[in-house]
Amino acid sequence: MxxxxxxxxxxxxxxxxxxxxxxxxxxxxxxxxxxxxxxxxxxxxxxxxFADFDAFLAELVLDRVARIDHQAATLRDSAGTGTVADNLTGALKGLFGPVAVAIVGLVTSRDDLRARLRRTTPTGIPLLTEATTMIASYLAVERELGRIAADADVDTLAPTLIGTGHMLFADRKGVPPEAEAVRKVVTAVVAGVGRSAAPSLDLKSG
Incomplete structure (x- = not known):
């Protein structure tokens, strides 16, 4: 071979x-x-x-972070279709699978690993940082399309969605949250940017 x-x-x-x-x-x-x-x-x-075990762990994290690129492309392609709330719900469910949540826990629990990862992710937590960029990029496209308000602060909405989403999925020993529970969080976060784009956001409870 x-x-x-x-x-x-x-x-x-x-x-x-x-x-x-x-x-x-x-x-x-x-x-x-x-x-x-x-x-x-x-x-x-x-x-x-690998040079040492921390180098192995860093490569493991970076390998899993790289998979977000595919998810980001899929989410961007969904802009202008379906509803913003449903697209974001699907994105969060795809992001916060058991492995991704475990990887975040690994990074936050090891100081040496976190310091090594600063070389590629100077700020924030690897995976969460890239996920936030993914959501912000998608929301920016939806803003250009007029499906969310022109003055929507996507750079604030994105980390809010990621932080809230991570809390929803983290430390769960059983099944992950249902899509409706995730959607409820999404609609609560983005409700204020609906304006005339309310039909595209589909934020109605009924």
Whole structure:
């Protein structure tokens, strides 16, 4: 097997193993031994591909953050279709899956990891920062289309939606919140920017 393919497969196997440990036992259980044991490989495999365990964790976070690019493109493409409230509801449900919530918990629980990630995300929390940019970009397009008020402050609405959404999904041991619960949060946050675009926002409770 070509070297490049072997390395890529090893990285993904280790990342997937780390996610399983993280989801099952939380950030405190995430050690190099736990990851390699979960992946069914020798501990040296991890250190062949990463300088140290913090470097591995940083790459894990960045790999998962990169997936937001696809979600962002999908959300932007939805601008002008459906309703703003429904589009945002779907976006938040897609963003805050169990892995994403666990990754945020990992970043906030490890000072060394957070310091390393400052090189690529100088402010905010990785994943939440990129998610906020995604929502702000979408809202800006909807504002240009006239589906939300021309004076809507998307740079305030976006972090409000992400922060509230994260709180709604975090620390849930059972099933995630229903779409209607997420939609209720979304409508509460964006209700003030409906103006003449109320039909597109679809903020009516009935």
């Amino acid at each position: 070509p070297t490049g393919v072997a390395i890529r497969d090893a990285r993904e196997q280790l990342f997937d193993a780390a996610e399983r440990v993280l989801l099952r036992a939380g950030p405190s259980a995430l050690t190099s031994r736990a990851v390699t044991t979960e992946a069914g490989c020798a501990k040296g495999v991890l250190h062949r591909h």
